[in-house]
Amino acid sequence: MAYALLVLIGFIAGTVGSLAGLGGGVIIVPALLFFGALGWLSAVTPQVAVGTSLVVIIFNGLSSTLSYMKDKMVDYPSGLLFCIGSVPGAVIGAWVNNTLSAAHFSLYFGLFLIAMSVFLSLSQKKTKRSADETAAAKENGAERTAAEQARPAPWWRRRVVRTYTDRNGEVFTYGYQPLMAVAIAFVVGFFGGLFGIGGGSLMVPAMIVLFRFPPHVAVATSMLMIFLSSLVGSLTHVAMGNVQWSFALALIPGVWIGAKTGAWINKRMPSRTLVVVLRLVLVLLGARLVWGSLA
Numbered sequence: 001m002a003y004a005l006l007v008l009i010g011f012i013a014g015t016v017g018s019l020a021g022l023g024g025g026v027i028i029v030p031a032l033l034f035f036g037a038l039g040w041l042s043a044v045t046p047q048v049a050v051g052t053s054l055v056v057i058i059f060n061g062l063s064s065t066l067s068y069m070k071d072k073m074v075d076y077p078s079g080l081l082f083c084i085g086s087v088p089g090a091v092i093g094a095w096v097n098n099t100l101s102a103a104h105f106s107l108y109f110g111l112f113l114i115a116m117s118v119f120l121s122l123s124q125k126k127t128k129r130s131a132d133e134t135a136a137a138k139e140n141g142a143e144r145t146a147a148e149q150a151r152p153a154p155w156w157r158r159r160v161v162r163t164y165t166d167r168n169g170e171v172f173t174y175g176y177q178p179l180m181a182v183a184i185a186f187v188v189g190f191f192g193g194l195f196g197i198g199g200g201s202l203m204v205p206a207m208i209v210l211f212r213f214p215p216h217v218a219v220a221t222s223m224l225m226i227f228l229s230s231l232v233g234s235l236t237h238v239a240m241g242n243v244q245w246s247f248a249l250a251l252i253p254g255v256w257i258g259a260k261t262g263a264w265i266n267k268r269m270p271s272r273t274l275v276v277v278l279r280l281v282l283v284l285l286g287a288r289l290v291w292g293s294l295a
Contacts, residue, residue, distance in 0.1 A: 002041055006250035009035075010056065013251075014258020017057070018064040019266050020278045021219035022200040023226040024255060026113060028053040029195065030285050032247065033106070044244055046105035050097055050195065051242030054234035056251045060259045061227025065220075067263035073220035075162065075213075078181070082203070082221075083228045085182035086189030090233035093193025098240060103293045109195050110289030117282040119205045164214050174212035184210070185225070192226075193233040200226050219266060 009031045010024075017024030029049045036043040044052070068074050100108070161175035188203045200222045207213035207222070237243055 003250050005035065005040060006247060007254040010251035010254025011258040014060050014255035015262040017060050018223065018259040018262030021204040021222035023057045023230065024060045025053045025057055026285060028056060028251065030289060046100060047098055047242045048244050051237030052244045052247050054230050054237055055243055055248045056255050057226060057230040058234060059252050060255045061223050061230055063256045063259035064223035064263050065227055067260050068220035068223060071267065073217055074224050075217055075221045079221045079224040081178060082181060082185035082225050085185030086225055086229040087232045089186040089189025090193035090229040091236050093190040094233050094236035097194050106289045106293035110286040110293065112195060113282045113286030116202060117279040121279060164217050166214060172214040176211040189229050192229055216266065
């Protein structure tokens with residue numbers, strides 16, 4: 001019974017995580033705490049729930065990344081650059097996690113999920129750019145490139161500009177300054193290590209809202225980051241003894257299959273519909289955790 005429940009939780013987490021670039025921790029951590037409190041699973045501490053989640057998310061990120069690689073949706077240079085900030089952030093977040101009590105963890109995690117729902121509502125308004133905006137961005141990018149060639153600036157001040165054409169022929173132009181991108185990725189990695197969520201619930205909206213990433217590229221690149229940052233963050237939790245290995249081994253098969261399922265759905269679902277569903281899930285999970293911490 002417990003094994004089947006864990007496989008199901010893993011499948012749902014893998015599907016939702018890969019679908020929206022979240023890693024799946026937003027499902028795994030609350031589920032382990034909730035079913036542990038009900039007695040359906042062995043009770044675990046928040047620290048063990050987070051550590052176990054991060055180990056499982058490694059496989060979610062790997063499975064999803066392999067699926068998105070086939071469709072050339074992953075922006076490798078951007079993903080690796082973001083990891084410069086997210087990896088140390090994940091280590092520090094994992095260390096801070098050990099200082100939180102169960103009640104404080106539930107309260108902070110719940111408020112964090114609700115805040116991400118609000119953030120996603122902003123990203124939904126910015127997922128598409130008009131033809132005029134795209135043309136203007138290209139022109140400005142060309143002007144910046146010419147200026148940089150005349151007077152080369154340090155790498156961290158140069159604006160990276162990229163273009164992406166989706167399967168419908170729509171052209172997206174997006175970009176960022178490396179130093180700002182690394183700083184934001186550090187914050188994302190910190191929350192990923194702190195809450196065991198992989199950081200995607202913050203990084204995907206950030207890439208869409210701040211850097212104008214196409215939604216599907218943001219999700220695919222986020223999964224690459226989640227794989228790498230979760231790998232490092234989980235090692236910290238393993239060293240601290242915060243992993244329930246029997247749970248992890250049951251969750252991983254469901255997560256692996258779910259990640260491929262989520263990637264398949266992502267390629268066919270409109271971005272707007274995806275964001276609406278995700279916002280609802282985040283609000284429900286967040287409200288339930290906040291209520292539990294105050295009860």
